[in-house]
Amino acid sequence: MPLKLERQENVPLAGLVAAPFVALAFTLIVGAAMFLAMGHDPIEAFRIYFIEPLGDAYTLQELVVKTCPLLLIGVGLAFCYRANRWNIGAEGQYVAGALLGSWLALATHGTGAGPWVLPAMLVLGALGGAAYGLIPALLRVRFGASEILTSLMLVYVAELFLDYLVRGPWRDPAGFNFPQSVTFDAVATMPLLLDEGRLHGGIVIALIVVVAATFVLGRTLVGFSIELGGSAPRAAAFAGFDEKRVTYGVFAVSGALAGLAGIIEVAGPIGNMQPSISPGYGFTAIIAAMLGRLHPVGILVSSFVLALTYIGGEAAQISLRMPFDVTRVFQGTLLIAILAADVLVRYRIRRVEGVRHA
């Protein structure tokens, strides 16, 4: 018997608020089943995964370090997704930003350049990400190409270009042939916030971005035009907002924040250029954005939750010898669950009788 989704006229607010929590709960149930199947006690596994990291100062710092890129990218994606533009390529924009910013770090390496280097790197990182994000925007506006496909494919272009650079022109001559660049100078490195650990200034930038984005999206005409363009394109055109400008704008912002996240990560916890500078932050941030209801403050919370899956995954690798893929499974389950929960809140499922109708 076929089923049909029917749009609900009155979507209860409580449902919209509860959806992410239901999705989280569902993910935990799937996770428990997975742990059982792998022969682990789910309670114990959850403790190692989600509770233990919260109990010690070092892992708490690491949690914030991992939150930072997710938060920056996720907030940027919220701009795109609110406008109904599906940027899937934040990972590529992250790499592009890291590349352009690192270029300056490497160009000034060993020249004794002043403290202007890091700010300039951050600006270049944002510009690099924005420029890379504008490519799918341009393809969409000019040729009507689906930004979902183009932005995703550009991820691999960026990653392969990074790979070429660190194995070729940017390789550290004194690095025993390892594919990585020289370690950045102190002026090209994010300042640490505490004496011990890796907590760096990036989280301050990310929090400022959250405040700014909350203001722009909620209080300004620009935020309104983004929301309107995504919600009712024809009404947006009637209101006099240029659809093309909105498309370019949200991709530029989204790309810039992803690029910023990239250069902060390279200039912070990593410290040099390597073939792999991201454990999939650009993709995980998509989940953060959806789970955070496309609201910067919501994304702050969801980024923290997703950072926990990274840290917990590392802990489980060590103490339970579980593969890192378990983290991927968690994140993937969470995305599917949140999307499904959204559909179930907004629509209701009805059985359709044997008779088809128009």
Next chain:
Amino acid sequence: MPGEVISGKALSGEAMPDIATSDPAASGAVPPAVLEAIGLTKRFGALVANDHVSLAIRAGETHALLGENGAGKSTLVKMMCGLLQADSGELRFAGEPITFPDPAASRAKGIGVVFQHFALFDALTVVENVALGLPGREPLAALAARIEDCVGRYGLEVEPHRRVGELSVGERQRVEIVRCLLGDPRVLILDEPTSVLTPDESESLFRTVDLLTAEGRAVLFISHKLDEVRRLCQRATVLRGGKFIAEVDPRRESSASLARLMVGAEVPRTPRVATHELGEPRLLIKNLTLKGDGSRGSALHAINLEIRAGEIVGIAGVAGNGQTTLFEALSGERRGEDAEAIVIDRTPAGALGPTERRALKAGFVPEERLGHAAAPDMRLSDNVLLTTHGDGRIVRHGVVRHSVLNAMFADIVKRFDVRFGGKDPKARRLSGGNLQKFVIGREVLREPVLLVVDQPTWGVDAAAAGFIRTTLRRKAAEGCAVLVISQDLDELLEFTDRIAVMSEGRLTQPVPVEETSREAIGLAMGGAHGAPAQEDADAA
């Protein structure tokens, strides 16, 4: 009057003598109810949309459902065809209690509905569209033959192999009716069917309805046009505020008495204002030509028009003849190359965007309320911003001042009597009439010198429609130039000063209302251009 010769009863009398006595006063016998609603109640939260409403549709009768917007007509119809479930009360089919869990169940019982908005695919032919709606697989050739048969029997004039995209609105409606009739329905529900038809097309629809009732089918006819109801229907149920008010014989009522029942008070006619001095031209359209864009809106061919301060000019015409393109060209959503083609208040505006045109104190009200005039899923207060963000009051330095926005919103709601549940619902939740009052109010409070309104009262109840017309009339008296695009000819004749007719992307020269007639305009609407004929005469 040719209309009276082929009036409903004369025809049904020929076709089926026993039904001809359906006039209760004549025979005393009331035909049995096919579909009956008894004390239906439906609540949406705090709102009681239907409060113990009863309605009986009888075999061989055309039954009118009358009521203002928000009176509960749509809710009642939706419950009767299974789109909504009643909270309490009973539905009876042929005397037996029945429930319709979904529309398919009601369709299986022989209840067909033609809604205001058609569910047809433009890219497919008529027969393909019909096939999509039918259960099982039937060879298209056989189906086409069945359509031809149905078309011939009821005088519906539909060609099965034409693409729906090429059809006029009236033809599309006939496709929907044919689709219903192929299911051999016992009850046919028509939701505001004449709002998209020319007078001629309406007349032929009435003939079809008469043929259907002559066969013993029952028709539920929902309309705001009281003259039509009196002409066509044997019985009328009036709803007001979700309650059953009366069941009357509309033939024994006057339009005024029916309106009184609907509204609960006297309905003011739009006062014809004493002619006042016209001011300077506010809108000048010079040789406006635009290409069609295929999917939406047809081309415009050398449109010329001048509207002066203080007058209302109406554009009549059947939907799909370029009115939407003309509206979008005026609002700035579509721009041509010639900046001089449109002059608003002496400023060439052809190259300007919507916001810049609003800055010239022009206001625009599109036909489609949801999705064009308003964003359905945004709150009503946010929808105020759509056309006011450039006025410099609500938005300062790019920041939305919510206190000013809310004050403006409250002002619109109060002065234009916009009614809704809750404090600030999404636009989607408002009834058509209330949303239209909001959209009109939003423009009027901007103090425009030019107002372009597409279909001001489409699907709006009599009271709200009267209010909207009076408002536009008043704006004109205050020195605003008003352009009204409408498919409702009666409306244009009632409250405009001059009328032009749009047909196939061309516009006739506007003629003062006193110097024209329904017949002349109706002819021009059908494509027989009055103006070119005159030109020919002049040339000769």
